[in-house]
Amino acid sequence: MQFWKRYHELRPDELAEFIESTPIAFWPLGLIEHHGWHLPVGYDGIKAERICIRIAENTGGIILPTMWWGANGGHGDFLWTHYQPEEATASILVNTTEQLIRFGFQAIVLLAGHYPWQGILTKHIPPVQENHPDILILWGTEMSICRDDIKLRGDHAAREETSYGLSLFPELIDMNALHPGRDASAWPKGDAPPLEKRHAGVCFDPNHPLFGQMGEDARTASVERGEEGIARLVSHLTETIDRHLDGS
């Protein structure tokens, strides 16, 4: 198993020494958002960080503090959801990536657990890559960061995300929480948003066990289903990083 460290826990001399041998940075891009009754509200960021750690166990590297303050999505009316202005999020994304390059990282993984990060990355990262053609920047969600035969399927807190969670952090998931019995107090003001504000495909009934979800029934999720996809993604990204740093 390789050596990985958390960026913010290192002293300057330790960082300089570490980057000399292992110039790889992982930045999990997350969000705080309602993810059904059974998953933590930080699901997207936790998922991204745990996948980054799995890759770093193979390649070595530095894990940045998770970027929790993302933008956009279909759950803005739900309790516990924080969406920021897209410009604010994009500015932090680009500035930090440029800084990492300036500090000597040669491979940078921007792994987004929250799918609407995709639009922000697509718009803002290609110009950074053009300015730094020698740096490997891998960016996207688990559905887009690699080629078609490797990429994972996505949903919102439903069968796929729940399976990834069961594989990566079962200790934070409570499948028994998927039961009816909640009332309108599940909404910030005690009222469900008007029909025209509801994102298509998302369950807006708090009394329903699948409240907040979009996709196949989360109760059909399994560790095996999640682990199969995660393992495939981790080994592909490991090979991509190793190949770049070997210069082949």
Ligand SMILES: [Zn+2]
């Ligand atoms: Zn999610």
